Amino acid sequence: MTLIALDDAQRRVLDGAQPLPAEDVPLAAAHGRVLAADVRARRTQPDRDVSAMDGYAVRHADLAAPPSRLRLAGVSAAGRPFAGRLAPGQAVRIFTGAVVPEGADTVVMQEDCTAEGDAVLIAAVPHPGRHIRQRGLDFSEGRVLLPAGRRLSARDIGLAAAMNHPTLPVHRRPRVALVSTGDELVPPGVIPAEGQIVASNGPYLAAALEGEGAEVVDLGLVPDRLEATVAAVQAAHGMAADVLVTTGGASVGEHDMVHRALEADGIDLGFWRIALRPGRPLIFGRRDGMRVLGLPGNPVSAFTCALLFLLPLVRALGGRADILPQTEPARLGVSLPAGDQRAELLRGTLAHQPDGTLTATPFAEQDSSLLSLLAAADCCILREPFAPAAAAGEPCRIIRLGL
Numbered sequence: 135m136t137l138i139a140l141d142d143a144q145r146r147v148l149d150g151a152q153p154l155p156a157e158d159v160p161l162a163a164a165h166g167r168v169l170a171a172d173v174r175a176r177r178t179q180p181d182r183d184v185s186a187m188d189g190y191a192v193r194h195a196d197l198a199a200p201p202s203r204l205r206l207a208g209v210s211a212a213g214r215p216f217a218g219r220l221a222p223g224q225a226v227r228i229f230t231g232a233v234v235p236e237g238a239d240t241v242v243m244q245e246d247c248t249a250e251g252d253a254v255l256i257a258a259v260p261h262p263g264r265h266i267r268q269r270g271l272d273f274s275e276g277r278v279l280l281p282a283g284r285r286l287s288a289r290d291i292g293l294a295a296a297m298n299h300p301t302l303p304v305h306r307r308p309r310v311a312l313v314s315t316g317d318e319l320v321p322p323g324v325i326p327a328e329g330q331i332v333a334s335n336g337p338y339l340a341a342a343l344e345g346e347g348a349e350v351v352d353l354g355l356v357p358d359r360l361e362a363t364v365a366a367v368q369a370a371h372g373m374a375a376d377v378l379v380t381t382g383g384a385s386v387g388e389h390d391m392v393h394r395a396l397e398a399d400g401i402d403l404g405f406w407r408i409a410l411r412p413g414r415p416l417i418f419g420r421r422d423g424m425r426v427l428g429l430p431g432n433p434v435s436a437f438t439c440a441l442l443f444l445l446p447l448v449r450a451l452g453g454r455a456d457i458l459p460q461t462e463p464a465r466l467g468v469s470l471p472a473g474d475q476r477a478e479l480l481r482g483t484l485a486h487q488p489d490g491t492l493t494a495t496p497f498a499e500q501d502s503s504l505l506s507l508l509a510a511a512d513c514c515i516l517r518e519p520f521a522p523a524a525a526a527g528e529p530c531r532i533i534r535l536g537l
């Protein structure tokens with residue numbers, strides 16, 4: 135079987151992955167969700183000129199010959215504006231956030247003023263317009279501040295509230311069913327018998343998927359038996375999963391049941407060998423609106439396939455505008471030999487150099503079973519197929535690894 139190129143495989147997985155339908159959710163439930171429509175400001179902020187300081191609202195023309203003695207005409211507090219208009223020679227006591235009275239064009243902070251009964255003595259001569267936040271300084275009604283496809287940060291929620299939206303239109307979260315296959319697997323906390331290992335792919339994938347806003351249902355550990363694997367696939371249909379993710383059994387061994395179970399289920403299947411290290415075997419299929427990704431069992435291979443296929447698919451279904459992992463430039467910390475036909479994702483560390491450049495140093499050990507180094511990595515260094523030998527200091531591209 136020939137190896138297929140990484141970008142070709144990504145295109146096939148993402149082909150036709152349309153954003154899921156929209157629903158309105160209250161602001162309290164919108165953090166991390168993806169906007170299904172542009173969100174416009176429903177008001178202008180601030181909707182009047184307001185003070186940025188506690189002090190006195192004045193007419194700048196009255197400050198020409200300091201110290202200036204102005205008569206106090208009243209008070210403007212936040213939420214309780216001064217009703218009248220400022221006449222020449224007058225000042226209004228004003229507080230932060232309060233509406234600047236008509237006639238005033240400048241605020242003097244109280245540290246530069248001395249109150250004397252019903253007058254105020256002003257020593258400073260600020261610039262005209264000082265300490266006034268002009269109407270519309272933040273945003274104007276009708277402006278799109280949060281575009282469709284944006285994943286909402288906590289700051290975005292604050293902005294949406296200020297724009298006067300109690301709810302936001304967001305895409306439904308992709309529902310993902312997880313199945314970990316392998317006779318050798320026991321759950322974390324159980325002491326493995328000889329030859330058994332503690333399953334880590336499920337916990338990793340659940341965390342990574344939830345981090346991308348998916349709703350995850352972990353269907354648990356499934357032995358390498360056809361009936362058990364078919365039952366897990368049916369359970370995924372039963373919960374109306376948008377994506378079924380399996381790990382293990384993606385390769386060619388006689389215990390590798392996943393593709394047989396998917397075929398038995400009538401899933402239109404592609405079994406690929408991708409020009410990628412680690413992460414060569416990958417199963418992909420679809421049936422009745424459910425997409426299936428069969429990831430390799432080796433934990434780092436499962437990770438690279440999640441990074442490059444599964445998480446982008448979940449972002450696309452979730453309506454995100456940014457789907458593929460972003461690469462950025464760095465310089466190699468060590469020399470590397472020429473590559474072969476497989477693209478490589480080398481796990482490594484990043485260091486900032488005094489000249490502002492970033493050095494990426496791959497770990498010497500790159501075996502696809504090494505979870506300790508995967509967790510320690512800051513980045514993956516992406517090498518194209520047939521990359522020529524490269525010396526330390528030469529440019530490279532990296533994908534930063536976050537939470």
Ligand SMILES: Nc1nc2c(c(=O)[nH]1)N[C@H]1C(S)=C(S)[C@@H](COP(=O)(O)OP(=O)(O)OC[C@H]3O[C@@H](n4cnc5c(N)ncnc54)[C@H](O)[C@@H]3O)O[C@H]1N2
Pocket residue numbers: 314315316318319331332333334335336381382383384385386387390412413414415429430431432433435502
């Ligand atoms: N003859 C060949 N053998 C293999 C090939 C090949 O082309 N020909 N490909 C190798 C590559 S590359 C990979 S990657 C693996 C993928 O194999 P499977 O997807 O079939 O995975 P398993 O055999 O089930 O497991 C591989 C490895 O990973 C461990 N594992 C499995 N599930 C988990 C889990 N949930 N948590 C942690 N670790 C897990 C499992 O114990 C094995 O050690 O195949 C190569 N072989």
Ligand code: MOO
Pocket residue numbers: 410411412413414415430432435502
């Ligand atoms: O692709 Mo396997 O993923 O090399 O370990």
